[in-house]
Amino acid sequence: MSEETYEPVIGLEIHVQLSTRTKMFCGCELSFGDQPNTHTCAVCLGLPGSLPVLNARAVHFGTMIGLALGSEIAERSLFHRKNYFYPDLPKGYQISQYDVPLCRGGGLDGIRVHRVHLEEDAAKL
Amino acid sequence: MTSELLELSAAQAAERVRAGEIDAGELFEAYRERAAADELNAFTWVAPEAPGGAPAANASLAGVPLAVKDLFCTEGIPSQAGSRILEGYRPPYTATVVHQLQQAGATLLGKTNQDEFAMGSSNENSAFGPVLNPWDRTRVPGGSSGGSAAAVAAGLAPWAIGTDTGGSIRQPAALCGIVGLKPTYGACSRYGMIAFASSLDQAGPLTRDVTDSALLLRHMIGKDPCDSTSLAFPGEISTPTATDLKGIRLGVPEELTGSDGGVEPGVRASFDRTIALAEQLGAEIETCRLPHAPHALSAYYLIAPAEASANLARFDGVRYGLRVAGDGGLVSMYEATRAAGFGPEVKRRIMLGTYALSSGYYDAYYGTAQRVRTKISEDFRAAFERFDFIVTPTSPWTAFELGAKTDDPLAMYLNDFCTVPMPLAGIPAISIPSGLSDGLPVGFQLAGPAFSESRLLDAAFALEQAIGFDGRSARA
Numbered sequence: 285m286s287e288e289t290y291e292p293v294i295g296l297e298i299h300v301q302l303s304t305r306t307k308m309f310c311g312c313e314l315s316f317g318d319q320p321n322t323h324t325c326a327v328c329l330g331l332p333g334s335l336p337v338l339n340a341r342a343v344h345f346g347t348m349i350g351l352a353l354g355s356e357i358a359e360r361s362l363f364h365r366k367n368y369f370y371p372d373l374p375k376g377y378q379i380s381q382y383d384v385p386l387c388r389g390g391g392l393d394g395i396r397v398h399r400v401h402l403e404e405d406a407a408k409l
Numbered sequence: 410m411t412s413e414l415l416e417l418s419a420a421q422a423a424e425r426v427r428a429g430e431i432d433a434g435e436l437f438e439a440y441r442e443r444a445a446a447d448e449l450n451a452f453t454w455v456a457p458e459a460p461g462g463a464p465a466a467n468a469s470l471a472g473v474p475l476a477v478k479d480l481f482c483t484e485g486i487p488s489q490a491g492s493r494i495l496e497g498y499r500p501p502y503t504a505t506v507v508h509q510l511q512q513a514g515a516t517l518l519g520k521t522n523q524d525e526f527a528m529g530s531s532n533e534n535s536a537f538g539p540v541l542n543p544w545d546r547t548r549v550p551g552g553s554s555g556g557s558a559a560a561v562a563a564g565l566a567p568w569a570i571g572t573d574t575g576g577s578i579r580q581p582a583a584l585c586g587i588v589g590l591k592p593t594y595g596a597c598s599r600y601g602m603i604a605f606a607s608s609l610d611q612a613g614p615l616t617r618d619v620t621d622s623a624l625l626l627r628h629m630i631g632k633d634p635c636d637s638t639s640l641a642f643p644g645e646i647s648t649p650t651a652t653d654l655k656g657i658r659l660g661v662p663e664e665l666t667g668s669d670g671g672v673e674p675g676v677r678a679s680f681d682r683t684i685a686l687a688e689q690l691g692a693e694i695e696t697c698r699l700p701h702a703p704h705a706l707s708a709y710y711l712i713a714p715a716e717a718s719a720n721l722a723r724f725d726g727v728r729y730g731l732r733v734a735g736d737g738g739l740v741s742m743y744e745a746t747r748a749a750g751f752g753p754e755v756k757r758r759i760m761l762g763t764y765a766l767s768s769g770y771y772d773a774y775y776g777t778a779q780r781v782r783t784k785i786s787e788d789f790r791a792a793f794e795r796f797d798f799i800v801t802p803t804s805p806w807t808a809f810e811l812g813a814k815t816d817d818p819l820a821m822y823l824n825d826f827c828t829v830p831m832p833l834a835g836i837p838a839i840s841i842p843s844g845l846s847d848g849l850p851v852g853f854q855l856a857g858p859a860f861s862e863s864r865l866l867d868a869a870f871a872l873e874q875a876i877g878f879d880g881r882s883a884r885a
Contacts, residue, residue, distance in 0.1 A: 326500075326501065326502050327635075330723050330728075331500060331502075331729070332482065332488070332490070332495065332498070332500065332604075332723070332724075332729075333480075333481075333482040333488075333500065333600065333601040333603045333604065334600070334601070334635075335599060335600050335635060335636050335637070337634065337635060337636075337637050365719045367718075367719055367722060369722070369725060369740075369743060371727050371739065374728065375722065375723045376719070376721075376722020376723045376725060377722055
């Protein structure tokens with residue numbers, strides 16, 4: 285095959301840490317440089333019986349990003365559990381978004397944006 | 410313990426404590442001794458001593474001891490959910506409903522045995538051994554809240570709390586001759602309840618009588634900022650007082666009361682007698698249809714295992730509970746830990762659930778089950794336009810012999826035939842003892858629309874008074 289038959293299509297997955305005061309699904313402070321394991325609770329440790337509570341400020345920021353990118357903002361959005369096993373994943377799944385993300389479409393400087401969604405990020409092991 | 414003290418209901422005991430006629434510490438110690446001498450294997454942990462500090466004299470629950478199902482997290486106290494994988498696990502926090510009950514003056518008497526992760530209908534799936542039914546110790550107490558039900562029926566605890574996912578409060582209550590209430594989904598916080606199937610799980614009371622259930626539930630409800638699915642309960646849970654059922658319309662669904670569900674003749678006879686009593690109390694009784702109810706069991710056994718397969722993924726030996734090293738590698742440690750830590754029924758459901766959620770099968774299994782669930786909700790909604798409550802037997806059978814159904818999981822699942830439709834629809838339902846069949850208790854179930862708990866308790870109270878069930882022989 286000649287090289288002309290290929291068209292490069294490059295997709296980027298960009299992770300942005302939101303400047304919220306607390307974590308995505310619990311009330312622990314979001315800060316850097318402190319001693320490890322000082323900003324933890326039953327929820328972010330994924331202890332049995334604990335439940336996530338969505339950070340309203342994170343939804344607000346996510347929506348702002350969507351508006352800035354000209355995305356379509358979902359009136360109803362869903363979180364899903366992405367199941368896999370890894371030692372730094374306390375619950376055995378990551379809370380992420382799948383079929384109904386917070387924002388769809390939009391773009392910046394001619395680069396199309398597929399979607400904007402919110403998810404939790406496990407800390408380093 | 411004096412038989413007089415033992416024969417007081419929890420509400421009566423609380424009243425006597427508040428009136429200064431009984432000492433709360435004495436009451437606690439009397440029950441603590443009974444619980445510690447438990448021969449039914451109903452408890453997995455009993456408080457070693459009375460809690461320090463007298464409860465506030467005016468506290469609603471006045472220090473009356475409470476038995477708590479093992480899957481509620483209790484700070485510093487073993488909370489093992491009936492599983493080897495959590496053996497010895499002591500959580501650093503307490504479940505919201507337990508905390509609320511303690512704030513209202515309840516004292517923690519002990520933790521009760523249960524089917525592992527609430528998966529079971531006979532309490533034979535506990536890593537800590539089966540619980541025996543106090544009416545006949547060769548028989549099961551029902552499950553999964555079997556320890557709570559047996560403890561209350563046997564008078565080892567004045568009252569208890571449990572959880573209901575597909576019948577786990579109501580069915581053991583029926584098989585042990587006590588009252589069990591599953592509240593509306595969202596009425597009670599699930600924070601601190603070790604999850605089985607999050608869209609179905611609800612905490613609720615297991616008590617000797619309907620009044621006790623109302624009193625316990627009153628302090629369990631409420632919106633919890635730590636549980637996004639909890640709701641502010643509209644109104645209060647009032648103390649039931651009804652003496653008749655005048656103007657109450659009861660629907661008897663053909664699908665859940667006929668021989669299709671395998672309802673035993675003795676259970677059916679008790680159900681018919683209760684219906685006749687309800688009619689004498691002034692209720693209007695009519696047959697009704699819940700066309701999709703027979704599919705509830707199939708939908709439930711896809712949805713609940715699917716949710717469980719994700720909920721139980723955290724038990725991997727990395728952070729807490731059991732760890733088995735395996736050959737030294739990470740995956741080997743996961744496998745060895747889960748192989749040793751989970752019992753056969755839990756493994757079965759994790760595999761069922763993982764399969765139902767797997768790529769390519771998701772819509773065919775999980776999606777279809779969710780659509781059936783919607784149909785079941787619509788059936789109930791239509792029925793409640795004509796009826797105040799739907800009534801059925803709680804369980805098709807009375808307590809069966811230990812080991813009788815352990816080799817046949819499908820036969821075991823049929824236990825839940827009459828109790829599974831309600832949690833799928835998120836509605837409240839109560840089981841009250843309606844009499845005996847061959848010396849074993851039979852349960853009568855009433856289900857109502859969301860947040861109808863006060864009316865439900867009132868109707869159950871009127872029936873309870875008319876039935877006059879005598880549970881004393883199980884406490885002897």
